[in-house]
Amino acid sequence: MIVGLTGGIGSGKTTVANFFAEFENVIIYNADSEAKKLMNSSLIIKSKIIEEFGEESYQNNQLNRLFIANLVFKDKSKLEALNAIVHPEVKKHFQQFVNQHKNKDYIVYENAILFESKSNLKCDIIISVYAPIKVRIDRTVLRDGSSKTAVENRIKSQWLEDKKLLQSNYVISNFNREDTRSQVIRIHNILTEKIGRI
Template identity: 80%
Template sequence: MIVGLTGGIGSGKTTVANIFAKFDNVAIYNADAEAKKLMNTSPILKSKIIDEFGAASYVDNQLNRPYIANLVFKDKSKLEALNAIVHPEVKNHFQEFVNQQHHKDYIVYENAILFESKSNLKCDIIITVYAPLDVRVKRTMLRDNSSKIAVENRIKNQWLEDKKLLQSNYIIDNLDTEKTQIQVIKIHNILTEKSH
């Protein structure tokens, strides 16, 4: 069983994924982290990114993240071009991961753009992590050392919260760590039962 885990930037998806990771019968796949690794390790991705965005895309054989972020979060067509290069590779990588995890009860597929990338279509269950917009902006500014404008530009490229929430099986309110843990345990127990 594949469980999609999503939520807007700063909602606390990774915090929730880390709680799920404590259960032995669960495997976690973080699409964002894996995409970052693949952009630095896959020769196919490297050459496609350089073709699309120029030689400045890589510095010392590592993705020039500030340069790329500056391009894609200001221009939707550039973001779409980057996603078109990276997503197919991540999808293949995820499929390999799924094949290796058949002994687990379920797989949590953490993806910030689960709906936007149509990855929700591969999931049996969808969980959205929710936090109010002002909280998300503050958390992201602190985490990434970003300006408010930079964070708001990134939010503009994600689906509206209501749209995600309406298409989710479960919603986790992530404002208080203890309450978040209780919600995760409850959902985990239901999912474990469903998988048997």
């Protein structure tokens, strides 16, 4: 079973994923971090990014993140072009990951743009992590050292929260760490019970 885990920037997806990772019968696939690795290791992605955004996209054979971020988070068409290059390769990589971990009860597929990339179509269950917009902005500024404006631009590039929540099977409200852990345990128990019935 594939369980999609999503939520806006700063909502606390990774905190929730780490709680799920504590269960031995579960494994996590973080699409964001795997995409970052692939952008540096995949020759297919590299050549397409350079073709689309120019030679400045890479420095010392590593993705020039600041250059790319400044382009894509101000221009929706450029973000769509980047996603069109990266997402097909991430999807292939994820499928290999699924094949390698058939022994697990379920795989948590953590993806900030689960719906935007249509990756939700691969998922049996979808969980969204929710936190108020002000909390999300404050967390991200603190975590990344970004400006408030930069974070707001990234939020604008993602789906509206309500749209995600309405299409989710479960919503985890991430305000308090222990309460969040309790919600994860409750959902894990429901999911493993469902698997037992199949």
